[in-house]
Amino acid sequence: MITRKGRYTVVFSDGPKILSFASVAGPKEAQGPLSKKFDKIIYDPKAGKATWEQAESQLQKESLGLAISKAALHAEDIDFIFSGDLLNQCISSSYGLKDFSIPYLGQYGACSTMAQTLIMGAITLESGAARLCACVTSSHFCSAERQYRFPLEYGGQRPPSAQWTVTGSGCCILGTGKGANPVICGATVGRITDLGVTDANNMGAAMAPAAAQTIVDFFSDTGKSPSDFDRIYTGDLGQVGSKLLYSLTEDAGLNIRDKHLDCGLLIFNRDLQDVHAGGSGCGCAASVLCSHILPQIKEEKLKDVLFIATGALMSPTSCQQGQSIPCVAHLVHISAGT
Amino acid sequence: MITRKGRYTVVFSDGPKILSFASVAGPKEAQGPLSKKFDKIIYDPKAGKATWEQAESQLQKESLGLAISKAALHAEDIDFIFSGDLLNQCISSSYGLKDFSIPYLGQYGACSTMAQTLIMGAITLESGAARLCACVTSSHFCSAERQYRFPLEYGGQRPPSAQWTVTGSGCCILGTGKGANPVICGATVGRITDLGVTDANNMGAAMAPAAAQTIVDFFSDTGKSPSDFDRIYTGDLGQVGSKLLYSLTEDAGLNIRDKHLDCGLLIFNRDLQDVHAGGSGCGCAASVLCSHILPQIKEEKLKDVLFIATGALMSPTSCQQGQSIPCVAHLVHISAGT
Numbered sequence: 116m117i118t119r120k121g122r123y124t125v126v127f128s129d130g131p132k133i134l135s136f137a138s139v140a141g142p143k144e145a146q147g148p149l150s151k152k153f154d155k156i157i158y159d160p161k162a163g164k165a166t167w168e169q170a171e172s173q174l175q176k177e178s179l180g181l182a183i184s185k186a187a188l189h190a191e192d193i194d195f196i197f198s199g200d201l202l203n204q205c206i207s208s209s210y211g212l213k214d215f216s217i218p219y220l221g222q223y224g225a226c227s228t229m230a231q232t233l234i235m236g237a238i239t240l241e242s243g244a245a246r247l248c249a250c251v252t253s254s255h256f257c258s259a260e261r262q263y264r265f266p267l268e269y270g271g272q273r274p275p276s277a278q279w280t281v282t283g284s285g286c287c288i289l290g291t292g293k294g295a296n297p298v299i300c301g302a303t304v305g306r307i308t309d310l311g312v313t314d315a316n317n318m319g320a321a322m323a324p325a326a327a328q329t330i331v332d333f334f335s336d337t338g339k340s341p342s343d344f345d346r347i348y349t350g351d352l353g354q355v356g357s358k359l360l361y362s363l364t365e366d367a368g369l370n371i372r373d374k375h376l377d378c379g380l381l382i383f384n385r386d387l388q389d390v391h392a393g394g395s396g397c398g399c400a401a402s403v404l405c406s407h408i409l410p411q412i413k414e415e416k417l418k419d420v421l422f423i424a425t426g427a428l429m430s431p432t433s434c435q436q437g438q439s440i441p442c443v444a445h446l447v448h449i450s451a452g453t
Numbered sequence: 454m455i456t457r458k459g460r461y462t463v464v465f466s467d468g469p470k471i472l473s474f475a476s477v478a479g480p481k482e483a484q485g486p487l488s489k490k491f492d493k494i495i496y497d498p499k500a501g502k503a504t505w506e507q508a509e510s511q512l513q514k515e516s517l518g519l520a521i522s523k524a525a526l527h528a529e530d531i532d533f534i535f536s537g538d539l540l541n542q543c544i545s546s547s548y549g550l551k552d553f554s555i556p557y558l559g560q561y562g563a564c565s566t567m568a569q570t571l572i573m574g575a576i577t578l579e580s581g582a583a584r585l586c587a588c589v590t591s592s593h594f595c596s597a598e599r600q601y602r603f604p605l606e607y608g609g610q611r612p613p614s615a616q617w618t619v620t621g622s623g624c625c626i627l628g629t630g631k632g633a634n635p636v637i638c639g640a641t642v643g644r645i646t647d648l649g650v651t652d653a654n655n656m657g658a659a660m661a662p663a664a665a666q667t668i669v670d671f672f673s674d675t676g677k678s679p680s681d682f683d684r685i686y687t688g689d690l691g692q693v694g695s696k697l698l699y700s701l702t703e704d705a706g707l708n709i710r711d712k713h714l715d716c717g718l719l720i721f722n723r724d725l726q727d728v729h730a731g732g733s734g735c736g737c738a739a740s741v742l743c744s745h746i747l748p749q750i751k752e753e754k755l756k757d758v759l760f761i762a763t764g765a766l767m768s769p770t771s772c773q774q775g776q777s778i779p780c781v782a783h784l785v786h787i788s789a790g791t
Contacts, residue, residue: 117581119532123556125582166774194457195642202768203541205561209645209766213779218461218642220569221561221766221781223543231558235573242580243455244463262770304533304556307547428547428559430540432600436504441551443559 117241121336123329124303131240132295133449134188134247134288137181138405139174140398141256141282147383152406153283154181160257160282168202171255172211174284174398175200178405179212179251182286190215193288194245197232199223200253200397201280202262207253217249225426226322226351227305228252229285229401230445233422234302236289237447246290253284254396263315263431276317278353278395281382285401287409297412298452300419302445303333307428309441315434319356319379319392322425325442326352327363329423333446334369341371345417348408350400350424350444351379353393378403400424409449418451455579459674461667462641469578470633471787472526472585472626475519476743477512478736479594479620485721490744491621492519498595498620506540509593510549512622512736513538516743517550517589520624528553531626532583535570537561538591538735539618540600545591555587563764564660564689565643566590567623567739568783571760572640574627575785584628591622592734601653601769614655616691617728619720623739625747635750636790638757640783641671645766647779653772657694657717657730660763663780664690665701667761671784672707679709683755686746688738688762688782689717691731716741738762747787756789 116128140153141160150156155177162170175198183190196215199222200207208221224231232250239245257267259280265271289299308328312321326349334340341347352360357377364371378400379393404422411417425444434440454466478491479498488494493515500508513536521528534553537560538545546559562569570588577583595605597618603609627637646666650659664687672678679685690698695715702709716738717731742760749755763782772778 119582119584168770168774169776199559199561201542203770204539204563204766204768206766206768206771209779209781210771210776213645213647216644219645219781220573220642221537223537223559223561225542235558238577238580238582241582242576244457244576244579246457304558306554307551307557309551428542428544430542430544432506432541433544433548436506438507438548441547443547443557 123332124301124336126301127237127241127299130298130300131237131289132292133297133409134290134295135182135186136287136405136409137178137185138402139178139284140402144281144283144382149382149407167255167257168206171207171253171258174253175207175211175251178284178286179249182288186288190217193217193247193249195220195239196249197222197235198251199228201259224443225428226395226397227424227426227443227445228397229404230422230424230447233299233447234445237299240289240291248289249286251286252397252401254280254398255282256280259396273391274316275391276355277391278318278379278393279390280396281394281399281402283398283402285405296452297409297449299447300450301448303329305329305443305445307441307443309439311439313439318395318427319353320359321427321440322442323352323356323359324363325444326360326423326425329444329446330364331367341369341374344374344419344421346376347371347374347421349377351395352377352425353379355392381407412449412451415451420449422447422449461670462639462674464639465575465579465637468636468638469575469627470630471635471747472628472633473520473524474625474743474747475516475523476740477516477622478740482619482621482720485726487720487745505593505595506544509545509591509596512591513545513549513589516622516624517587520626524626528555531555531585531587533558533577534587535560535573536589537566539597562781563766564733564735565762565764565781565783566735567742568760568762568785571637571785572783575637578627578629586627587624589624590735590739592618592736593620594618597734611729612654613729614693615729616656616717616731616733618734619732619737619740621736621740623743634790635747635787637785638788639786641667643667643781643783645779645781647777649777651777656733656765657691658697659765659778660780661690661694661697661701663782664698664761664763667782667784668702669705679707679712682712682757682759684714685709685712685759687715689733690715690763691717693730719745750787750789753789758787760785760787
């Protein structure tokens with residue numbers, strides 16, 4: 116059953132279970148701290164395909180296929196798939212997933228998409244409309260870089276605030292059933308926030324206010340405090356955005372420093388890997404969730420976690436037209452269910 | 454309550470109500486057969502803004518604002534907004550809706566988005582996660598044309614199979630409550646279909662197989678027949694796609710000719726308006742639904758209607774890379790509730 120709590124938060128009293136999860140990552144991610152945790156590493160940036168876009172589709176295909184297998188299911192068991200990505204018209208998802216022939220509901224939340232798909236999947240399961248849902252997203256450094264910034268061959272200089280788009284994908288299969296874990300306990304859906312940042316090379320600064328707003332909404336709606344949680348993970352604020360998040364949440368009377376980690380800072384070693392302010396992209400939060408966070412919840416090393424994926428909702432066109440960057444952050448409360 | 458019916462269909466037994474709806478259209482649409490039915494016509498293609506993209510955002514802002522007013526609500530009453538559009542990164546939605554400060558869940562189904570937002574809204578209401586949802590989408594001829602095809606100034610020739618992207622927006626406010634109508638009674642979520650069409654100037658042909666598949670799925674799942682419905686509306690198959698739809702559904706033993714109308718053929722006068730195969734775009738199905746279809750249901754002139762919006766999930770990049778066009782169609786069963 117779902118009950119509303121405050122203005123922005125929903126609570127799943129017998130929450131949907133994450134029956135299985137899988138992560139796929141690229142070669143640079145394989146050199147990072149989470150290397151051994153990914154289910155599969157694809158070392159060829161083109162994944163044996165003709166283009167980077169097709170390679171990104173392949174990442175989604177692999178992570179969905181793996182997650183379905185790990186749950187001992189078949190594609191025809193899945194009632195709905197919620198998926199999205201960063202590419203124009205979400206082509207990584209549509210081309211990557213078409214062969215599964217699963218009813219498809221495309222989601223767009225930029226880098227917040229992993230949290231959004233989990234929320235949509237959880238609501239759909241609780242409503243009775245589905246028995247099993249798949250939630251998947253991806254990003255790819257090469258396809259994102261040429262779409263959002265410059266041709267790779269140009270070798271453009273990147274400012275220190277820039278982040279490195281993760282080549283990776285993560286997929287969760289949601290279902291019901293007693294005893295299973297991790298459990299989705301609640302969610303706060305974000306509002307679009309725009310504090311006027313116009314620098315597309317400083318996504319962390321643009322997204323931090325959205326993350327802060329959603330986090331403040333959640334604690335205000337539920338009456339809980341950061342001490343009630345083992346960890347508070349953000350998606351891809353990176354170094355610049357994380358600092359700003361502390362400042363913004365402290366202005367609202369919340370201290371999350373001791374609990375907070377950012378997926379964009381976990382996936383790469385910033386000292387060794389030349390990623391500037393950290394990792395980013397839909398695939399960043401998704402692959403860290405499915406390789407690093409969910410296993411710890413499943414093993415009950417972490418019992419209560421907040422997962423807040425953040426997305427910047429601009430496009431190259433809106434940036435070229437001088438518009439500021441509207442952002443959104445969606446929060447999912449995941450527990451070990453014990 | 455939601456029950457599953459067959460493999461692909463869900464039935465809402467005490468279905469969510471469409472409490473209000475609003476449509477906004479551009480100058481060319483104002484010269485068409487539905488001219489007097491739109492709630493608002495914006496005659497300036499730039500809607501007083503600096504760019505066509507900002508004008509498209511304005512269409513969504515206006516249709517959402519009108520629909521909220523017509524339901525005698527305020528923005529803060531709406532729990533979630535489901536929205537999407539055709540522009541890269543769905544910027545019409547994110548920039549158009551940010552000022553409302555409503556929790557935002559971006560959807561991407563290309564021209565199927567209006568049906569998708571209704572399905573997501575209906576499921577979310579039935580789950581108890583929301584009491585009121587807004588469902589909105591838009592398209593704009595000028596922003597779509599330059600993104601998908603050529604700069605307008607180039608004056609490119611259009612083949613007879615091409616369609617004319619509608620400048621328009623439609624919005625529905627969904628809620629619960631006894632007695633109100635129209636009612637959302639059920640839905641069939643589409644699977645991605647790709648029969649290998651690669652011609653981006655023939656969207657009708659690309660999308661017809663997706664529409665046929667979803668329609669066949671619905672009738673197969675429910676055991677109903679076309680004679681159980683007053684009308685079967687497709688979103689934007691146009692002249693070419695509609696003919697193909699008849700052929701494909703007849704191959705499956707269904708005759709829908711007597712019941713079928715296409716929003717893309719209703720919104721323009723093809724003899725007078727030089728739109729080739731008809732209208733298209735997210736705003737086509739949305740503005741026809743909210744100006745022409747829903748009023749007839751509300752007045753009980755139509756009692757049971759199927760609304761099937763179709764979307765082509767390719768991008769200019771995937772077309773340039775020689776990929777075929779994957780499509781999807783989502784079906785919503787709407788009734789007068791009597």
